[in-house]
Amino acid sequence: MTFIQSVEWHPVILSLKVALISLIAVSCLGLPLSRLLARREFFGKEALEAVLTLPMVLPPSVLGYGLLMFIGKNGVLGKLLNGMGISIIFTWWAAVLASTVVAFPLMYQSAKAAFNSVDVNCEKAARTLGASEARILFTITLPLAWPGIMAGLVMSFARALGEFGATLMVAGNIPGQTQTIPLAIYFAVEVGDNATAKSLVAIVTAFSLLVIFLANCWGRKNK
Template sequence: MFVQLNDWFPVFLSIRVALIAVTVVLITGLPLARLLSRLEFPGKDVLEALITLPMVLPPSVIGYGLLMIIGKNGLLGHTLAGLGLTLIFTWWAAVLASTVVAFPLMYQSAKGAFLSVDVNYEKAARTLGASEIRIFFTITLPLAWPGILAGVVLSFARAMGEFGATLMVAGNIPGQTQTIPLAIYFAVESGDDGTARTLVAIITVFSFLVIYWVNRWAKKQKF
């Protein structure tokens, strides 16, 4: 049994959700990781614990927390409802859930990458009159890029595979919010093993190709 044309929706939605989530965590996580990798201040450990908390919390807990925020009675959800907007049970809620669970992976990878950069290179550039922005884009970012790319890949994979929190805030609405993990689970539940096997094969091959490309790229950077 092959996946019908309409059944490809979970594949396209999962890729779209993962791409948007990775873009968000890259834009927000990169500067935050850079900042916290260089600064020391009281309460930093508490802040970093909060940032990485979604990485260890059960997905259902994350989903419940998001419900308290974007649900109809939540602070953000109530505000949006007053504007005639709804976030809960839309594919944007899936993006939010994927972003929350992927952010710690991006942050941790980027922070480790920035810490691995020899600060003497940055100091030398400053003595030559280079601005902080130029130092970041010409020295720090290129040296830290392999670690950052690893964070992007891990974040993308986590966003693609998100299930529990997505189910709670976006639901399983075919043709609207149904991502690959949700489609696989409910296909198995309904006894549609053919669709489940095909979707499993698609996401497995896609994930393999992404990892394979990253490994090949990393090897080329060494030479």
């Protein structure tokens, strides 16, 4: 039996799908928020930033329990969705939510640092020349901040791909439905299926190295 034939590909495909959707979500949320908080000062900003980055330091089990209380049958969002006949608990969408929550702080922190590194005088000069805020953002701010943003994207994708604890609590380990690579590896080792575990470890390691290698090549090319 070849290596390709011996691998159970559903966890691989599901993990990539979950990580990509999570990456889109953290980008859509993290970039506007980091841009706003990098340029604005207001009362309670530090408290808001503490909340946004809290998932970075909380144990995965705590995050998982919090999400369970939020999207479970008796949770705030869970009750609302159940009233519409929708349930995301123990589905792959719950895995997306868990991965998004744990990956968001990495995107936010990297993007905020990138925006802070952009010289404000460049933006001010563009404004004096009549450039709109949208044009300044897309022609000055984003290009200058892009290396840092790219680093955030890579780290967020890797974090979402490797999420385990919170995913297990809200999505469970349902083979063929919610079983991601980390879950598949853990339970394969637990039952003594070392062949499956080794195959999945090799795949995720090779893929992660490829992503980092391509990101480094891109960064070197755009210096």
